[in-house]
Amino acid sequence: MRTRPSSDRPVFPETPDVDGAFPRLDEDQIDEVARHGTRRPAREGEVLYAEGDRGHDFFVVVSGLVHVLEQGEVVRAHGPGRFLGELGLLEGQPSFVTAVVAEPGEVVQLTADQLTELVRGDPVLGDLVLRAYLVRRAVLIGRSGGVQIIGSCFSPDTKRLLEFAARNRIPHRLVDTDKDAHAEELLRRVGVTIHETPVVLVPGGTTLRNPSNRKLARALGLHASPPPDQLADLLVVGAGPGGLAAVVYGAADGLDVVAVDSVAAGGQAGTTSRIENYLGFPAGISGPELAERAVLQAEKFGVPVTVSVEAVSFSAHDGHYVVGFDDSSRVRTRTLVISTGARYRRLDLPRLSDFESTDVYYAATVHEARECQANPVAIVGGGNSAGQAAVFLADRVPSVHLVVRGDDLNKDMSRYLVDRVTSHPRIEVLLRHEVVELLGDDKLGGVVVEDNRDHERRTLAVRALFVFIGATPCTAWLSSLITLDEDGFVLTGEHVATDDTWWQKGRRPFPLETNRPGVFAIGDVRSGSVKRVGSAVGEGAMVVRLVHDHLSFGARR
Numbered sequence: 106m107r108t109r110p111s112s113d114r115p116v117f118p119e120t121p122d123v124d125g126a127f128p129r130l131d132e133d134q135i136d137e138v139a140r141h142g143t144r145r146p147a148r149e150g151e152v153l154y155a156e157g158d159r160g161h162d163f164f165v166v167v168s169g170l171v172h173v174l175e176q177g178e179v180v181r182a183h184g185p186g187r188f189l190g191e192l193g194l195l196e197g198q199p200s201f202v203t204a205v206v207a208e209p210g211e212v213v214q215l216t217a218d219q220l221t222e223l224v225r226g227d228p229v230l231g232d233l234v235l236r237a238y239l240v241r242r243a244v245l246i247g248r249s250g251g252v253q254i255i256g257s258c259f260s261p262d263t264k265r266l267l268e269f270a271a272r273n274r275i276p277h278r279l280v281d282t283d284k285d286a287h288a289e290e291l292l293r294r295v296g297v298t299i300h301e302t303p304v305v306l307v308p309g310g311t312t313l314r315n316p317s318n319r320k321l322a323r324a325l326g327l328h329a330s331p332p333p334d335q336l337a338d339l340l341v342v343g344a345g346p347g348g349l350a351a352v353v354y355g356a357a358d359g360l361d362v363v364a365v366d367s368v369a370a371g372g373q374a375g376t377t378s379r380i381e382n383y384l385g386f387p388a389g390i391s392g393p394e395l396a397e398r399a400v401l402q403a404e405k406f407g408v409p410v411t412v413s414v415e416a417v418s419f420s421a422h423d424g425h426y427v428v429g430f431d432d433s434s435r436v437r438t439r440t441l442v443i444s445t446g447a448r449y450r451r452l453d454l455p456r457l458s459d460f461e462s463t464d465v466y467y468a469a470t471v472h473e474a475r476e477c478q479a480n481p482v483a484i485v486g487g488g489n490s491a492g493q494a495a496v497f498l499a500d501r502v503p504s505v506h507l508v509v510r511g512d513d514l515n516k517d518m519s520r521y522l523v524d525r526v527t528s529h530p531r532i533e534v535l536l537r538h539e540v541v542e543l544l545g546d547d548k549l550g551g552v553v554v555e556d557n558r559d560h561e562r563r564t565l566a567v568r569a570l571f572v573f574i575g576a577t578p579c580t581a582w583l584s585s586l587i588t589l590d591e592d593g594f595v596l597t598g599e600h601v602a603t604d605d606t607w608w609q610k611g612r613r614p615f616p617l618e619t620n621r622p623g624v625f626a627i628g629d630v631r632s633g634s635v636k637r638v639g640s641a642v643g644e645g646a647m648v649v650r651l652v653h654d655h656l657s658f659g660a661r662r
Contacts, residue, residue: 117172117207120181126240128233129186130165135213137230138165138188141223142215147171153189153204153212157309159326161200163220164189169210174203175250182207188234192242194220195235195401197326197409199308201251201276225405235401239394242274246471251276252325255291256303257283258476259547261462262315263303269318271472272369272376273412274393275325318368319432322413337363339652340428340438342416343579345372346638347628348444349399349410350645356406358649363436364408367415371396372446373629374638376468377490378497382519383638393470395638416445416582426624428582440652443583443595443619443626444645447576452485456543464549466571469494474501477569483552485540486573487511488636492522494571499531506565507534508554540570578630588620594632595619612658615651617644623655 120127130138147153147169154161156176164171165188173181173189180202183189189204194217215223224231245251252270256263258281270277282288282302289299295312297304305313307324316324339355341348344366352364369375377392400410418429422437429435449467451457457465466473469484474497482502484495487509499505507526514523514534526532535554541562542553551566578593588596588604601620602613617625627644629636634644 117179117182119170119184119187123244124240125236126244127181127183127187128237130188130233131186134230135165135167135186137227138215138223139213141219142213144211144213147206147210147212149206149209151206153206154200155203155309156200157307157311158200159197160217161190161194163194163215163217164204165213167211167213169206169212170208172205172207174205175201175248180248185210188237190220190238191245192238192397192401193326195224195238195404198275199326201245201308221405239397239401242276242397243394245276246274249276249278251278251308253278253280253291253306254303255280255282255288255297255306257281259283259463260303264462265318266303266305266316266321267472267476268468269321269368269413271470272371272393272468273322273325273327274397275327319413327412335437336425337361337436337438338656339363339440339442339649340426340436341365341442341444342428343372343444343446343628343630344370344396344400344410344412345444345446345628345641346374346395346399347641347645347648348372348442349396349403350642351442351444351627351648352403352408352410352645353399353406354646354649355652356403356408358653360649360652362408363411363438364403365411365414365416365430365436367413367445369396369412370400370410372444372641373449373490374641376470377493378469378471378474379493380638381493381521391470419583419586421586421621426621440623440655441625442645442648442652443580443587443624443630444628444641445579445582445630447578447594447629449490449573450575450577452540452572452574454540454543460543460545460549460570463547464545464569466569467573469497469571473569473571474498477502479503480568481506481566482569482571483508483540483554483565483567484571484573486571487514488517488573489519489522491571491573492518492526494573495532496522496525496529498571499529503531505529505532506554506567507532508538508540509534509536510539510557512537543570576629576636580630586621587624587626590632592632594634595626595630596632597626600632615654617648617651618655623652625651 171183172179254266280288301314338360339362341351341364355362374392375396379389381389415431417431420427425437426441427437481504483506485508495505495507537557538554540552541555544551555562598616604620625648627648628641
């Protein structure tokens with residue numbers, strides 16, 4: 106049993122329940138939790154779990170008081186009826202906090218496996234725990250707790266690590282070696298020189314010197330182990346909304362599912378600050394939170410999403426398909442769902458690459474808003490992603506300049522977003538304008554825009570540029586085995602019905618099926634798809650039914 110020496114420090118008052126982060130269980134609920142675990146006394150000073158602990162136990166406070174500490178400082182306190190823990194407990198991540206018994210009492214203790222069983226078996230308690238854990242993760246992110254990334258704000262690797270942590274909703278904060286006075290002391294304490302930065306300090310004492318995304322993912326428990334080599338029923342490559350839906354529905358139906366993504370779950374939706382037209386969320390939901398909820402659902406059905414593993418090859422072998430990954434692993438599968446989505450196009454501008462490592466962004470979340478540091482920004486794009494970014498950032502920076510090449514916002518943007526953009530006092534809409542030049546030395550000092558009617562130019566004194574234009578499909582790994590349209594998107598259904606493969610198979614292709622039987626494409630990567638979160642989720646649910654149809658057809662032959 107780990108204990109901390111008692112202190113004369115006054116007891117921290119119990120933390121109020123904010124937004125459902127710290128609900129209180131009643132006696133019947135505590136008894137139900139206890140059926141899955143053990144009641145036991147808790148002694149003053151006992152460390153229930155510490156920063157860096159993985160798979161630690163789940164605790165409910167029956168009596169007494171527990172302090173929660175971040176880097177040695179008490180930040181929260183929980184009394185009778187409160188349960189401890191955070192999202193990382195369910196996802197195999199190291200704990201970002203320490204829990205210490207401040208006043209002796211009694212606790213109910215469950216192992217991580219027992220907690221998973223409770224969440225799966227009791228919808229009411231399970232939903233209560235999941236909701237609280239989601240809010241607690243948001244609280245941690247807002248406090249800039251968790252992982253410390255020490256490096257220069259001018260460093261491309263520092264930006265890469267920050268973006269990886271943000272996309273995967275890992276609580277983190279930047280210790281800027283150019284601005285933070287205590288950065289040098291912190292580096293000295295962990296035995297690292299300034300030339301070895303950026304470094305990542307993982308709770309528990311692990312120090313990573315300029316790690317790759319994959320190495321960081323493994324250290325943070327993001328399921329970055331190589332995919333299994335056995336024959337799967339269904340492989341889903343790409344964990345955007347459509348891919349996540351396919352994973353959840355496939356796993357719920359009992360299929361042996363493997364899910365991978367090159368960066369993080371969520372796809373382009375995961376880079377969106379707020380989705381307000383998604384059914385069932387009248388107050389809206391952020392893209393990262395939607396992805397987090399879907400990942401929890403997938404894990405509830407026993408399928409983790411492996412991140413930082415990129416598909417690089419595709420082949421057919423012995424009646425099955427084989428996908429190779431950039432870590433030299435491979436997955437053999439009976440069926441494949443391609444949901445790798447599309448990336449925003451880069452602007453064709455001189456010196457763009459000079460600023461992409463510091464001040465050019467292709468996402469607009471809390472992380473990017475924090476990086477802007479209350480400076481004016483410019484956004485390029487006229488679709489929903491650009492509109493959502495403009496509204497989100499306008500509440501956090503002095504001014505937003507929305508640069509749109511076309512002459513009508515209504516052409517590609519939802520009406521509710523058009524109304525919000527045009528009515529916001531801090532958003533200036535520049536229709537029929539394009540960015541033609543980037544200004545500055547090490548940091549972006551402004552952009553030059555040009556009116557595409559009279560070619561009049563104007564300089565915008567912005568310190569960050571956000572780009573949400575067009576889409577380039579992520580299909581290079583498919584080689585020539587999958588039929589693509591002229592823009593590189595995957596053709597499906599009737600568009601490939603004339604392929605000779607189908608005459609040999611004895612049936613016509615299903616909707617969403619490619620020229621290869623049992624290989625399907627959904628979401629933004631599919632030619633002719635509707636670029637909306639709701640439609641991608643619908644395709645993800647639909648494709649599982651088609652996978653069953655394909656497998657049953659093959660069994661009958």
